[in-house]
Amino acid sequence: MPPELSDLTEQITLTPYQSIGIPIALVGAVFLSLGAQFQHRGVTRVEESHGDGAKAGLSIRQLMHLLARPSWVIGTLMLGLAILFQLTSLGFAPLIVVQPLGVVALVITAVLNARVSKIKLDRNAIRAIAMCVSGVGIFVAIAAVYAIENEITEVQLLIVLGILGLVLAAFGAAFAFARRSVGAMFYIVGAGVLFGFVATLAKVVINRILNNNFEWLTVLAIVALLASAALGSYFVQTAYSVGSPDLVIAGLTVVDPLVAVLIGVVVLGEAALIPPAFAIVAVVAGAVAIFGVLQLAKHHPQTHR
Template identity: 40%
Template sequence: MCDGGKAMVVGSAPLFGVLLALVSAAVLAVGNLWQSRGVNLVSAAAEASGENKTPFLALLRTPIWIAGSALFGVAILLQMGSLAFAPLILVQPIGVTALVFSAVLNARVRRKPLPRRVLLGIAISLIGVIAYVIIAALVSKQKPISDGQLSAILITLAAVLAIAAAIRFGTRGTAKAPIFYVVLGGIFSGFVATLGKTVILRVETMFAGHRMVFDSGSVLTLICVLGIGVASALSIYFVQYSHTCNPPDVVIAGLTVVDPAVAVVLGITILHEAAGAPVISFVGFILAGAAAFIGVVILARAENAEEDAQSTETIERGAQRSAESA
């Protein structure tokens, strides 16, 4: 059990934590792009052979998807490393920079400048998330995590799992918006970060207090580690599925907005990191979050329009070549 009278060893090197978070965002953007390419390659091959689903075993034989998955894992490790040096509310939202990296990479791959609507969506998302982070950083307070708070996070995760399962299997056969899977991936990714931070804090407290005792608090910490594994697996699953029905920019945009939003909400409501904050700060949270969401919607629509335009152009070129050969 955490000793509420002892200060936790957190935020000892915040600048290094921020640097790790930025590197994590860049690695995530590259990994996301490679994973998307791998999924698209396998999906195209499956469609050509008459299959309706993307075979997972085929993904395991696709080098670019494997490389992207490896980078995804490296990004998670870098993210956890950043949490060891700086508070969750500071470094987690920095992942939104992955959206910028992803958009630039995609533009270079397509060899086309970013459309104005895409730039607008990115700008609004960035403004919203940055405002969210600034407000949170000003009013947040890092406090020791009690067993009750850790239990509350685990119960919340269990509730989200139940709701996600009910929606996923209870509405089988019903078409869902592609962004739905992106949101689920972001939600579970937010839980991974939050649970990861709690484990780091618990371990730091244990070493700081020289308490190497296996008690009920240790059991909760182990359950927390198990929760990280479950949330990680589900986040990876929904992210991979998202690639089959969303452009890479939309996937990374959803993750970089939903993920930090979930982490910050958990930090405020359960960990009480904004205890005593003025009411106006919560109004700022809502407005900034709304701006980030609007930016993602604009980006999603712009990217879908770009994909449709490219598909139409490809079809027209194919028809023209067929006519010329005839």
């Protein structure tokens, strides 16, 4: 083995056992994409037949009608499988490695939605998708080399729960007072942020169980996880009613991992070994991915229909 390759191999912190989480996360991304397409179809049908055109969030009556839509039920089952694969991948690898891999779902969803809706993606939309994928791809490549995983302490868990409390309060207030004036991006960003916390809390719970730290604080984390997942799921369904599935997936697969990664870096210390130069590259890559989502929202053909 050449000396340069040997030196690089020695720098890689991801073990063979942890690397198993990468293909598992990719399978989850496929289910996420398919589930999004089916759920979007069901939500669109319910919105057309039982909506009032206000776009102020799905009502309880509309949510009940979703249960009678086979496409929505199938999509929900697929999203359940996506979550199962995601949680399994988090059991193997650090959060900042596997969570961003969901961006693969964006590519699949964009192709599927273009075929189903018979709307051709223009050059600007394709460029935006490429920015999302390349930005997240570069970030994951850096994380896979330098990410580490430590036992999560009670202080770290309390910090995560405290931040989540503030986020829930902010989104709750915004939804209560401005839900008739906000657009699809509010629900998409809101869902992405909340599911970022879901992934983080899932990683925390798994980590603490594996380290025999299952006590009242872990139970509180599970409750917070379920609450975030419930509100995030509602935001996703509402986003489907006012936006295209690939735009929703774009927000989820970029905002979600960026939130989770930010917590993983700042609070959980998973990026402690990343050299400053590579850290700067990772930040720039994340910014490119975020800009890609904004451009997709601006140039997506279905936003101009």
